[in-house]
Amino acid sequence: MNNNLKTPLTAALMSLAFTATAQEPLTECVMDQFKHGEDNLTLSEIRSICQQSAELTQPTEPETNIPGAITNRITNERRTEHDAYVLTPHKMNYILPVYTSDSINRGAYINRNGYPENLEDIETKFQLSFKVPLNQNSILTENDGLYLGFTLQAWWQTFASDISKPFRETNYQPELFYLAPLNWHPLGGNTGLVMGMEHQSNGRSQGLSRSWNRVYAHLLFEKNNFALSLKPWYRLSENEKSSVDDPEGDDNPDIADYMGHFELTTVYQWDKYEFSFIGRQNFSTNKGFGEIGLTFPLWGKLRGYATVSDGYGESLIDYNHSQTRFGIGIALSDLL
Structure with missing residues (x-):
């Protein structure tokens, strides 16, 4: 100048x-x-x-409180969850008419004459899961909730004609849990906390009986169409059995060696497709489980569902049995 x-x-x-x-x-x-x-x-x-x-x-602050996939699901559920004629999904609801295994677990049924050798490596699996809210108003913080949940899984030998197509395994999982959003927004996303306790068993008698009780916490994270859940748990101890035929005591004291102490779930929605991964691992025993899933549109409310898994604990009777499984069928509800 x-x-x-x-x-x-x-x-x-x-x-x-x-x-x-x-x-x-x-x-x-x-x-x-x-x-x-x-x-x-x-x-x-x-x-x-x-x-x-x-x-x-001027530096700009990252946007927060933008609803993600988990928030959108909860918002949609709360519009009808107190309706007496509506069942609210909890986990996925699906049926896999064709569910294959590279190594069906015959060893668990070794004492049942004529049964293990006639099990088929192809069966049908289905899951029914719903939850019921126990509060209408906030309890400890805004938009929190207390729920009762129930999940039923069944493995049905629909292709085993020589043994009258029995249900090979059925797992029952009731739970009580509390859900609350957190005022923490890492990476511009949203977080939430779930704390609960659950019982899981297969309802069988001695020899085939499997069960355990856990208290757990979920740390939830969402950003746009991506969601992540980290679920560590603590198994509640049970008394040792005095003998194999003792109806009292722990049916499976080593279950944590195979099922681990946590579960990691990730879900991503792309257009009308939903991709998911569920994994468990016990690092001290190097045993775990992994499952990849895909849901896609079919017609109306029905969605296609394809899944592949590998490892231990695909069901309670299989908690110490490793296998690779593939299934395809129909889903009535997604993870998100």
């Missing part, structure tokens, strides 16, 4: 610069224009240039 710049303009620029000391980007811009700007710039033009520059360089 020309050294012959008029004194009133010089004074005005200096005044603007010093009154903006609390806004360093604006101050630096004013001083830069004073030293290097064109001669014909007016005070108004310099002010406009520097204000625009300051706005562009």
Whole structure:
């Protein structure tokens, strides 16, 4: 800028610069224009240039509280969850008419004559899961909830004609849990906490009986169409059996060696498709389980469901048996 710049303009620029000391980007811009700007710039033009520059360089805070996939599901459920004629899904509801195994668990039934050798490696699996809210108003924090949940899984030997197509295994899982959102928004996402206790058993008598009780916590994270759940648990101890035929005591004391102490679930929605992964691992025994799932649109409310899994604990009777399974069928509800 020309050294012959008029004194009133010089004074005005200096005044603007010093009154903006609390806004360093604006101050630096004013001083830069004073030293290097064109001669014909007016005070108004310099002010406009520097204000625009300051706005562009102003750091922006990440957006928070944008509803993600978990929030959207909860919001939709709460519109009807107190309706007496509506059952609210909990976990997935599906049927896999064709569910294959590379190694069906015959060893668990070794003492049942004629049964293990006639088991088929292809069977049918289905899951029914729903939950019931126990509160209508918030309990401890806004939008929290207390629920009773129940999940039934069944493995049906529909292709085993020689043994009258029995249900090979059925698992029952009642639970009580509390759900609450958290005021924590890492990476611009949302979080929530679930705490609960659950019982899981197969309802069988000695020899085939499997069960355990757990207390657990979920840490939930969502961002847009991505959701993640980390679910660590603690198994409640039971008394040892005095003998194999003792109806009292622990049916499967080593179950945690195979089922681990946590479960990781990730879900991603893309257009009308939902991709999921469920994994468990016991790092001390190096035993675990992994499952990949895909749901896709068919017609109406019905969705296709394909899944592949590998490892231990696909059912309670199989908690210490490793196998690879593949299934395809129909889902009535997704994970999200």
